[in-house]
Amino acid sequence: MNRQLLLRRLNVCTYRLNNKYIPIDKPLAKIAELTAILPALGLFFLWHYFESFGISYFLYFNITDAIAVLYENLMLVVFIGVVLSPGLIALLLPDFLKKHKGLTKLSIVIIGIMIITGIGVFIDLYKFATIIKLIFLAIAAISGYIYFFESRNLGFWMLLALTFIYMYAIATQEAKYMMREKPKFNIVLKQHSEKPILKSNDTDKYFIFKTSNYYFIKDDNLNLIYAYSISTDEMTSFTPEK
Template identity: 30%
Template sequence: MDDKVNPTKRFFLNLKDTIKQWFYNDEPINNNLSLDELLKSFIVIIPIHGNLYLCHYYLNFGISYFLYFNPIDFVYVFYSNNIKLLTFSILIGFLFIQLVLNFKTTQLLKIKPNILLSGLFLFTVLLSYLLTTKLTDFYILLISSFLLFGVAIMQKQSRITYYALIFLYFAYTIKLAYLEAAIVKKNKPNFTIVLNDKTYALQQDTTINHKDYFIGRVTDYIFVYNDSIKSVRVVPISEVKEIQFH
Protein backbone atom coordinates (compact mmCIF):
# COMPACT_ATOMS: atom_id res chain seq x y z
CA MET A 1 0.00 0.00 0.00
CA ASP A 2 1.26 3.45 -0.84
CA ASP A 3 2.97 5.05 2.19
CA LYS A 4 1.59 8.45 1.17
CA VAL A 5 -1.96 7.32 1.84
CA ASN A 6 -3.54 9.16 4.75
CA PRO A 7 -3.34 7.01 7.96
CA THR A 8 -7.08 7.28 8.51
CA LYS A 9 -7.80 6.24 4.95
CA ARG A 10 -5.29 3.39 5.26
CA PHE A 11 -7.03 2.19 8.40
CA PHE A 12 -10.43 2.05 6.72
CA LEU A 13 -9.00 0.40 3.62
CA ASN A 14 -7.40 -2.29 5.78
CA LEU A 15 -10.64 -2.68 7.71
CA LYS A 16 -12.58 -3.06 4.46
CA ASP A 17 -10.16 -5.73 3.21
CA THR A 18 -10.34 -7.60 6.51
CA ILE A 19 -14.14 -7.60 6.58
CA LYS A 20 -14.32 -8.66 2.94
CA GLN A 21 -11.84 -11.47 3.48
CA TRP A 22 -13.54 -12.66 6.66
CA PHE A 23 -17.10 -12.55 5.35
CA TYR A 24 -16.73 -13.65 1.78
CA ASN A 25 -14.53 -15.95 -0.26
CA ASP A 26 -14.99 -18.88 -2.61
CA GLU A 27 -13.86 -21.57 -0.18
CA PRO A 28 -16.49 -24.11 0.90
CA ILE A 29 -18.30 -23.10 4.05
CA ASN A 30 -17.06 -26.18 5.90
CA ASN A 31 -13.50 -24.91 5.40
CA ASN A 32 -14.47 -21.34 6.12
CA LEU A 33 -16.44 -21.90 9.33
CA SER A 34 -15.11 -24.22 12.00
CA LEU A 35 -17.30 -26.33 14.29
CA ASP A 36 -16.24 -24.08 17.14
CA GLU A 37 -17.51 -21.01 15.27
CA LEU A 38 -20.79 -22.73 14.48
CA LEU A 39 -21.34 -23.67 18.11
CA LYS A 40 -20.53 -20.14 19.26
CA SER A 41 -22.96 -18.73 16.70
CA PHE A 42 -25.66 -21.12 17.90
CA ILE A 43 -25.10 -20.02 21.50
CA VAL A 44 -25.51 -16.40 20.40
CA ILE A 45 -28.59 -17.12 18.27
CA ILE A 46 -30.63 -18.55 21.18
CA PRO A 47 -30.70 -15.38 23.35
CA ILE A 48 -31.12 -13.08 20.35
CA HIS A 49 -34.03 -15.14 19.05
CA GLY A 50 -35.64 -15.24 22.50
CA ASN A 51 -35.12 -11.54 23.11
CA LEU A 52 -36.51 -10.50 19.72
CA TYR A 53 -39.52 -12.76 20.01
CA LEU A 54 -40.46 -11.92 23.62
CA CYS A 55 -39.92 -8.16 23.26
CA HIS A 56 -42.01 -7.89 20.10
CA TYR A 57 -44.68 -10.32 21.29
CA TYR A 58 -45.35 -8.54 24.59
CA LEU A 59 -45.00 -5.14 22.95
CA ASN A 60 -48.31 -5.90 21.24
CA PHE A 61 -49.94 -5.76 24.69
CA GLY A 62 -48.03 -2.72 25.95
CA ILE A 63 -45.63 -4.77 28.10
CA SER A 64 -41.91 -4.10 28.34
CA TYR A 65 -40.33 -7.53 28.61
CA PHE A 66 -37.08 -6.06 29.98
CA LEU A 67 -38.86 -5.49 33.30
CA TYR A 68 -39.33 -9.27 33.64
CA PHE A 69 -36.11 -10.44 32.00
CA ASN A 70 -34.86 -13.96 32.70
CA PRO A 71 -32.34 -15.82 30.46
CA ILE A 72 -34.22 -19.10 30.99
CA ASP A 73 -37.07 -17.66 28.91
CA PHE A 74 -34.80 -17.53 25.86
CA VAL A 75 -34.16 -21.27 25.93
CA TYR A 76 -37.86 -22.08 26.32
CA VAL A 77 -38.91 -19.76 23.48
CA PHE A 78 -36.22 -21.06 21.14
CA TYR A 79 -37.28 -24.63 21.87
CA SER A 80 -41.04 -24.03 21.56
CA ASN A 81 -40.70 -22.01 18.35
CA ASN A 82 -38.40 -24.47 16.61
CA ILE A 83 -39.26 -27.95 17.90
CA LYS A 84 -41.99 -28.41 15.29
CA LEU A 85 -39.64 -27.34 12.53
CA LEU A 86 -36.93 -29.68 13.82
CA THR A 87 -39.32 -32.62 14.04
CA PHE A 88 -40.59 -32.16 10.51
CA SER A 89 -37.04 -31.62 9.27
CA ILE A 90 -35.92 -34.98 10.66
CA LEU A 91 -38.95 -36.91 9.41
CA ILE A 92 -39.03 -35.34 5.97
CA GLY A 93 -35.24 -35.44 5.77
CA PHE A 94 -35.16 -39.24 6.04
CA LEU A 95 -37.85 -39.51 3.36
CA PHE A 96 -36.08 -37.05 1.08
CA ILE A 97 -32.71 -38.81 1.40
CA GLN A 98 -34.30 -42.19 0.68
CA LEU A 99 -35.93 -40.84 -2.47
CA VAL A 100 -32.62 -39.42 -3.67
CA LEU A 101 -30.81 -42.70 -3.03
CA ASN A 102 -33.41 -44.57 -5.07
CA PHE A 103 -32.48 -42.59 -8.18
CA LYS A 104 -29.37 -43.94 -9.87
CA THR A 105 -29.13 -41.58 -12.82
CA THR A 106 -25.79 -39.93 -13.38
CA GLN A 107 -27.41 -36.55 -13.91
CA LEU A 108 -28.99 -36.53 -10.42
CA LEU A 109 -25.76 -37.63 -8.78
CA LYS A 110 -24.06 -34.58 -10.28
CA ILE A 111 -26.30 -32.22 -8.32
CA LYS A 112 -24.31 -30.46 -5.63
CA PRO A 113 -25.15 -31.52 -2.06
CA ASN A 114 -25.77 -27.90 -1.06
CA ILE A 115 -28.49 -27.60 -3.71
CA LEU A 116 -30.22 -30.71 -2.39
CA LEU A 117 -29.95 -29.46 1.18
CA SER A 118 -31.24 -26.01 0.16
CA GLY A 119 -34.27 -27.57 -1.51
CA LEU A 120 -34.91 -29.75 1.53
CA PHE A 121 -34.62 -26.74 3.83
CA LEU A 122 -37.08 -24.71 1.75
CA PHE A 123 -39.60 -27.54 1.48
CA THR A 124 -39.37 -28.49 5.16
CA VAL A 125 -39.80 -25.00 6.59
CA LEU A 126 -42.76 -24.17 4.39
CA LEU A 127 -44.51 -27.47 5.08
CA SER A 128 -43.82 -27.32 8.81
CA TYR A 129 -45.28 -23.87 9.35
CA LEU A 130 -48.17 -24.45 6.99
CA LEU A 131 -49.15 -27.54 9.00
CA THR A 132 -48.60 -26.08 12.45
CA THR A 133 -49.32 -22.35 12.19
CA LYS A 134 -52.22 -20.33 10.86
CA LEU A 135 -50.49 -18.28 8.20
CA THR A 136 -52.05 -15.70 5.91
CA ASP A 137 -51.03 -15.45 2.26
CA PHE A 138 -48.84 -12.48 3.16
CA TYR A 139 -46.75 -14.47 5.61
CA ILE A 140 -46.51 -17.45 3.27
CA LEU A 141 -45.19 -15.09 0.59
CA LEU A 142 -42.80 -13.52 3.09
CA ILE A 143 -41.36 -16.86 4.21
CA SER A 144 -41.10 -18.06 0.63
CA SER A 145 -39.22 -14.93 -0.39
CA PHE A 146 -36.78 -15.28 2.50
CA LEU A 147 -36.12 -18.94 1.82
CA LEU A 148 -35.83 -18.57 -1.94
CA PHE A 149 -33.29 -15.82 -1.39
CA GLY A 150 -31.44 -18.11 0.99
CA VAL A 151 -31.41 -20.92 -1.56
CA ALA A 152 -30.11 -18.55 -4.24
CA ILE A 153 -27.19 -17.19 -2.25
CA MET A 154 -26.24 -20.63 -0.95
CA GLN A 155 -24.65 -21.27 -4.33
CA LYS A 156 -21.76 -19.31 -2.83
CA GLN A 157 -21.12 -21.13 0.42
CA SER A 158 -19.39 -18.37 2.31
CA ARG A 159 -19.61 -16.58 5.61
CA ILE A 160 -21.80 -13.85 4.17
CA THR A 161 -24.28 -16.55 3.11
CA TYR A 162 -24.29 -18.00 6.59
CA TYR A 163 -24.92 -14.67 8.30
CA ALA A 164 -27.45 -13.53 5.71
CA LEU A 165 -29.55 -16.59 6.50
CA ILE A 166 -29.27 -15.87 10.22
CA PHE A 167 -30.44 -12.29 9.61
CA LEU A 168 -33.44 -13.56 7.64
CA TYR A 169 -34.22 -16.00 10.45
CA PHE A 170 -34.28 -13.12 12.96
CA ALA A 171 -36.52 -11.09 10.65
CA TYR A 172 -38.97 -13.97 10.52
CA THR A 173 -38.77 -14.33 14.32
CA ILE A 174 -40.11 -10.78 14.68
CA LYS A 175 -42.90 -11.44 12.18
CA LEU A 176 -43.80 -14.65 14.02
CA ALA A 177 -44.10 -12.72 17.31
CA TYR A 178 -46.60 -10.28 15.79
CA LEU A 179 -48.52 -13.10 14.12
CA GLU A 180 -48.90 -15.13 17.31
CA ALA A 181 -49.88 -12.05 19.31
CA ALA A 182 -52.66 -11.43 16.78
CA ILE A 183 -53.82 -15.05 17.16
CA VAL A 184 -53.96 -14.68 20.97
CA LYS A 185 -55.97 -11.45 20.67
CA LYS A 186 -58.43 -13.22 18.40
CA ASN A 187 -58.79 -16.48 20.34
CA LYS A 188 -58.58 -14.96 23.86
CA PRO A 189 -57.45 -18.08 25.77
CA ASN A 190 -59.30 -18.27 29.06
CA PHE A 191 -59.14 -20.54 32.13
CA THR A 192 -59.09 -20.18 35.92
CA ILE A 193 -56.05 -19.02 37.91
CA VAL A 194 -56.51 -19.15 41.70
CA LEU A 195 -54.14 -17.18 43.93
CA ASN A 196 -52.88 -18.02 47.42
CA ASP A 197 -55.40 -15.63 49.00
CA LYS A 198 -58.21 -17.52 47.17
CA THR A 199 -58.94 -14.66 44.79
CA TYR A 200 -58.82 -15.06 41.03
CA ALA A 201 -56.18 -13.68 38.71
CA LEU A 202 -58.25 -15.05 35.84
CA GLN A 203 -61.64 -16.71 35.94
CA GLN A 204 -62.89 -18.89 33.12
CA ASP A 205 -65.68 -17.30 31.13
CA THR A 206 -67.44 -19.40 28.49
CA THR A 207 -69.18 -16.45 26.85
CA ILE A 208 -67.99 -15.49 23.39
CA ASN A 209 -67.10 -11.89 24.26
CA HIS A 210 -65.23 -12.49 27.51
CA LYS A 211 -62.92 -9.61 28.41
CA ASP A 212 -60.14 -11.24 30.45
CA TYR A 213 -57.74 -13.65 28.81
CA PHE A 214 -54.31 -15.20 29.20
CA ILE A 215 -51.48 -13.54 27.27
CA GLY A 216 -48.58 -15.73 28.26
CA ARG A 217 -46.04 -16.46 30.95
CA VAL A 218 -42.34 -16.10 31.55
CA THR A 219 -40.23 -17.78 34.22
CA ASP A 220 -41.51 -15.73 37.16
CA TYR A 221 -44.72 -14.07 35.96
CA ILE A 222 -48.09 -14.67 34.32
CA PHE A 223 -49.75 -11.98 32.19
CA VAL A 224 -53.52 -11.49 32.04
CA TYR A 225 -55.10 -8.94 29.71
CA ASN A 226 -58.35 -7.07 30.39
CA ASP A 227 -59.81 -6.11 27.03
CA SER A 228 -62.45 -3.78 28.45
CA ILE A 229 -59.99 -1.36 30.07
CA LYS A 230 -56.98 -2.28 27.88
CA SER A 231 -54.70 -3.11 30.79
CA VAL A 232 -52.41 -5.96 31.80
CA ARG A 233 -52.33 -7.67 35.19
CA VAL A 234 -48.93 -9.11 36.07
CA VAL A 235 -49.15 -12.03 38.50
CA PRO A 236 -46.01 -13.48 40.15
CA ILE A 237 -45.84 -17.26 39.79
CA SER A 238 -45.15 -17.49 43.54
CA GLU A 239 -48.66 -16.14 44.25
CA VAL A 240 -50.44 -18.76 42.13
CA LYS A 241 -52.08 -21.56 44.12
CA GLU A 242 -53.61 -23.53 41.27
CA ILE A 243 -54.69 -23.36 37.65
CA GLN A 244 -57.99 -24.94 36.64
CA PHE A 245 -59.06 -26.06 33.17
CA HIS A 246 -62.73 -26.92 32.66
Protein backbone atom coordinates (compact mmCIF):
# COMPACT_ATOMS: atom_id res chain seq x y z
CA MET A 1 0.00 0.00 0.00
CA ASN A 2 1.55 3.31 -1.08
CA ARG A 3 1.81 6.27 1.21
CA GLN A 4 -0.76 8.42 -0.60
CA LEU A 5 -3.44 5.70 -0.43
CA LEU A 6 -2.74 5.16 3.29
CA LEU A 7 -3.02 8.89 3.99
CA ARG A 8 -6.27 9.06 1.98
CA ARG A 9 -7.79 6.24 4.03
CA LEU A 10 -6.66 7.85 7.27
CA ASN A 11 -8.28 11.11 6.19
CA VAL A 12 -11.54 9.30 5.42
CA CYS A 13 -11.53 7.62 8.86
CA THR A 14 -10.77 10.93 10.57
CA TYR A 15 -13.58 12.63 8.65
CA ARG A 16 -16.06 9.93 9.64
CA LEU A 17 -15.02 10.01 13.28
CA ASN A 18 -15.33 13.80 13.35
CA ASN A 19 -18.87 13.64 11.97
CA LYS A 20 -21.73 14.35 14.32
CA TYR A 21 -22.88 11.25 16.18
CA ILE A 22 -26.50 10.41 15.35
CA PRO A 23 -28.03 7.48 17.28
CA ILE A 24 -29.50 4.69 15.16
CA ASP A 25 -32.58 4.49 17.36
CA LYS A 26 -34.36 7.16 19.31
CA PRO A 27 -33.69 6.93 23.06
CA LEU A 28 -36.34 4.87 24.86
CA ALA A 29 -37.51 5.45 28.40
CA LYS A 30 -35.69 2.93 30.59
CA ILE A 31 -36.72 4.24 34.00
CA ALA A 32 -39.47 1.66 34.56
CA GLU A 33 -37.21 -1.22 33.50
CA LEU A 34 -34.34 -0.07 35.70
CA THR A 35 -36.65 0.34 38.69
CA ALA A 36 -37.40 -3.38 38.51
CA ILE A 37 -33.99 -4.51 37.24
CA LEU A 38 -31.71 -2.91 39.85
CA PRO A 39 -33.22 -4.72 42.88
CA ALA A 40 -33.29 -7.89 40.77
CA LEU A 41 -29.51 -7.61 40.30
CA GLY A 42 -28.99 -7.42 44.05
CA LEU A 43 -31.39 -10.32 44.59
CA PHE A 44 -29.56 -12.36 41.96
CA PHE A 45 -26.26 -11.75 43.79
CA LEU A 46 -27.73 -12.80 47.15
CA TRP A 47 -29.44 -15.86 45.69
CA HIS A 48 -26.22 -17.25 44.21
CA TYR A 49 -24.07 -16.22 47.19
CA PHE A 50 -26.31 -18.06 49.64
CA GLU A 51 -26.72 -21.03 47.29
CA SER A 52 -22.92 -21.41 47.42
CA PHE A 53 -23.31 -22.18 51.14
CA GLY A 54 -26.36 -24.40 50.67
CA ILE A 55 -28.78 -21.79 52.05
CA SER A 56 -32.15 -21.12 50.47
CA TYR A 57 -32.08 -17.32 50.54
CA PHE A 58 -35.76 -16.91 49.66
CA LEU A 59 -36.70 -18.15 53.13
CA TYR A 60 -35.11 -14.95 54.46
CA PHE A 61 -35.92 -12.65 51.55
CA ASN A 62 -36.12 -8.91 52.14
CA ILE A 63 -36.11 -6.40 49.28
CA THR A 64 -33.97 -3.97 51.29
CA ASP A 65 -31.16 -6.55 51.33
CA ALA A 66 -31.17 -6.72 47.53
CA ILE A 67 -30.92 -2.94 47.26
CA ALA A 68 -28.25 -2.69 49.95
CA VAL A 69 -25.97 -5.32 48.41
CA LEU A 70 -26.39 -3.71 45.00
CA TYR A 71 -25.23 -0.32 46.28
CA GLU A 72 -22.40 -1.97 48.19
CA ASN A 73 -21.09 -3.54 45.00
CA LEU A 74 -21.66 -0.38 42.94
CA MET A 75 -19.79 2.03 45.21
CA LEU A 76 -16.49 1.26 43.49
CA VAL A 77 -18.16 1.84 40.12
CA VAL A 78 -19.31 5.25 41.36
CA PHE A 79 -15.78 6.01 42.56
CA ILE A 80 -14.26 5.07 39.19
CA GLY A 81 -16.89 7.23 37.48
CA VAL A 82 -15.92 10.19 39.67
CA VAL A 83 -12.24 9.65 38.84
CA LEU A 84 -12.97 9.52 35.10
CA SER A 85 -15.45 12.40 35.11
CA PRO A 86 -12.89 15.27 34.72
CA GLY A 87 -11.55 13.64 31.55
CA LEU A 88 -15.06 13.03 30.22
CA ILE A 89 -16.08 16.63 30.93
CA ALA A 90 -12.96 17.95 29.18
CA LEU A 91 -13.76 15.72 26.23
CA LEU A 92 -17.46 16.55 25.95
CA LEU A 93 -17.33 20.29 26.65
CA PRO A 94 -15.98 21.36 23.22
CA ASP A 95 -18.74 19.41 21.46
CA PHE A 96 -21.47 21.02 23.55
CA LEU A 97 -20.03 24.48 23.02
CA LYS A 98 -20.24 24.11 19.25
CA LYS A 99 -23.35 25.24 17.40
CA HIS A 100 -24.55 21.75 16.56
CA LYS A 101 -24.48 20.84 20.29
CA GLY A 102 -23.84 17.20 19.67
CA LEU A 103 -21.14 14.59 20.13
CA THR A 104 -18.86 13.46 17.34
CA LYS A 105 -18.28 9.80 16.59
CA LEU A 106 -14.68 10.26 17.73
CA SER A 107 -15.92 11.51 21.12
CA ILE A 108 -18.17 8.47 21.44
CA VAL A 109 -15.26 6.13 20.64
CA ILE A 110 -12.98 7.82 23.18
CA ILE A 111 -15.73 7.75 25.83
CA GLY A 112 -16.21 4.05 25.11
CA ILE A 113 -12.48 3.39 25.52
CA MET A 114 -12.44 5.24 28.84
CA ILE A 115 -15.47 3.31 30.09
CA ILE A 116 -13.96 -0.03 29.03
CA THR A 117 -10.74 0.96 30.82
CA GLY A 118 -12.71 1.75 33.96
CA ILE A 119 -14.51 -1.60 33.72
CA GLY A 120 -11.13 -3.30 33.31
CA VAL A 121 -9.80 -1.68 36.50
CA PHE A 122 -12.97 -2.68 38.37
CA ILE A 123 -12.85 -6.30 37.18
CA ASP A 124 -9.15 -6.60 38.02
CA LEU A 125 -9.90 -5.96 41.70
CA TYR A 126 -11.78 -9.26 41.91
CA LYS A 127 -8.77 -11.27 40.67
CA PHE A 128 -10.59 -13.10 37.90
CA ALA A 129 -8.59 -15.30 35.55
CA THR A 130 -7.14 -13.38 32.60
CA ILE A 131 -9.36 -15.17 30.09
CA ILE A 132 -12.47 -14.23 32.10
CA LYS A 133 -11.38 -10.57 32.16
CA LEU A 134 -10.82 -10.55 28.41
CA ILE A 135 -14.22 -12.14 27.76
CA PHE A 136 -15.96 -9.55 29.96
CA LEU A 137 -14.17 -6.66 28.25
CA ALA A 138 -14.81 -8.03 24.75
CA ILE A 139 -18.54 -8.49 25.42
CA ALA A 140 -18.74 -5.04 27.02
CA ALA A 141 -17.04 -3.46 23.98
CA ILE A 142 -19.31 -5.27 21.50
CA SER A 143 -22.42 -4.40 23.53
CA GLY A 144 -21.35 -0.74 23.71
CA TYR A 145 -20.78 -0.60 19.96
CA ILE A 146 -24.20 -2.12 19.27
CA TYR A 147 -25.83 0.28 21.74
CA PHE A 148 -24.31 3.42 20.19
CA PHE A 149 -24.21 2.52 16.50
CA GLU A 150 -26.68 -0.31 15.80
CA SER A 151 -29.61 -0.80 18.19
CA ARG A 152 -30.06 0.79 21.58
CA ASN A 153 -32.55 -1.87 22.65
CA LEU A 154 -30.30 -4.80 21.71
CA GLY A 155 -27.23 -3.10 23.18
CA PHE A 156 -29.09 -2.36 26.41
CA TRP A 157 -30.20 -5.97 26.86
CA MET A 158 -26.73 -7.26 26.04
CA LEU A 159 -25.20 -4.98 28.65
CA LEU A 160 -27.88 -6.05 31.11
CA ALA A 161 -27.14 -9.74 30.49
CA LEU A 162 -23.44 -9.01 31.01
CA THR A 163 -24.26 -7.29 34.30
CA PHE A 164 -26.16 -10.33 35.57
CA ILE A 165 -23.27 -12.60 34.58
CA TYR A 166 -20.90 -10.24 36.37
CA MET A 167 -23.02 -10.29 39.56
CA TYR A 168 -23.00 -14.09 39.40
CA ALA A 169 -19.21 -14.11 39.03
CA ILE A 170 -18.50 -11.75 41.93
CA ALA A 171 -20.97 -13.64 44.17
CA THR A 172 -19.00 -16.79 43.41
CA GLN A 173 -15.72 -15.04 44.16
CA GLU A 174 -16.93 -13.60 47.46
CA ALA A 175 -18.40 -16.92 48.60
CA LYS A 176 -15.10 -18.68 47.84
CA TYR A 177 -13.24 -15.96 49.75
CA MET A 178 -15.44 -16.44 52.84
CA MET A 179 -15.03 -20.23 52.72
CA ARG A 180 -11.27 -19.88 52.39
CA GLU A 181 -10.63 -17.11 54.90
CA LYS A 182 -13.39 -18.09 57.39
CA PRO A 183 -13.70 -14.58 58.93
CA LYS A 184 -14.54 -14.42 62.62
CA PHE A 185 -15.00 -11.60 65.11
CA ASN A 186 -17.02 -10.92 68.23
CA ILE A 187 -20.76 -10.68 67.60
CA VAL A 188 -23.09 -10.27 70.57
CA LEU A 189 -26.84 -9.90 70.18
CA LYS A 190 -28.95 -8.45 72.96
CA GLN A 191 -31.21 -11.49 73.19
CA HIS A 192 -28.17 -13.80 73.17
CA SER A 193 -25.96 -11.64 75.37
CA GLU A 194 -25.13 -14.52 77.73
CA LYS A 195 -23.15 -16.08 74.90
CA PRO A 196 -21.75 -14.39 71.78
CA ILE A 197 -23.00 -15.93 68.58
CA LEU A 198 -19.44 -15.67 67.23
CA LYS A 199 -16.08 -15.00 68.84
CA SER A 200 -12.81 -13.95 67.26
CA ASN A 201 -11.08 -17.06 68.68
CA ASP A 202 -13.66 -19.58 67.47
CA THR A 203 -11.98 -22.49 65.76
CA ASP A 204 -15.01 -24.05 64.06
CA LYS A 205 -17.42 -21.19 63.41
CA TYR A 206 -17.12 -18.33 60.95
CA PHE A 207 -19.19 -15.45 59.60
CA ILE A 208 -21.12 -15.90 56.35
CA PHE A 209 -23.32 -12.84 55.90
CA LYS A 210 -25.50 -10.27 57.64
CA THR A 211 -28.85 -9.25 56.17
CA SER A 212 -31.19 -6.61 57.57
CA ASN A 213 -32.82 -9.26 59.80
CA TYR A 214 -30.34 -12.10 60.24
CA TYR A 215 -26.77 -13.07 61.00
CA PHE A 216 -25.62 -16.27 59.30
CA ILE A 217 -22.88 -18.29 61.01
CA LYS A 218 -21.36 -21.54 59.76
CA ASP A 219 -20.15 -24.31 62.11
CA ASP A 220 -17.77 -26.51 60.12
CA ASN A 221 -17.34 -29.03 62.92
CA LEU A 222 -21.07 -29.79 63.18
CA ASN A 223 -21.79 -28.92 59.53
CA LEU A 224 -24.56 -26.57 60.64
CA ILE A 225 -25.58 -23.08 59.65
CA TYR A 226 -27.09 -20.85 62.32
CA ALA A 227 -29.51 -18.06 61.41
CA TYR A 228 -29.88 -15.55 64.24
CA SER A 229 -32.76 -13.11 64.02
CA ILE A 230 -31.81 -9.55 64.91
CA SER A 231 -35.37 -8.41 65.61
CA THR A 232 -36.62 -11.46 67.56
CA ASP A 233 -35.22 -14.07 69.93
CA GLU A 234 -35.35 -16.71 67.25
CA MET A 235 -32.36 -18.83 66.32
CA THR A 236 -32.60 -21.59 63.75
CA SER A 237 -29.98 -24.08 62.63
CA PHE A 238 -29.91 -26.47 59.71
CA THR A 239 -27.58 -28.63 57.68
CA PRO A 240 -26.69 -26.85 54.43
CA GLU A 241 -28.08 -28.31 51.24
CA LYS A 242 -25.58 -30.07 49.04
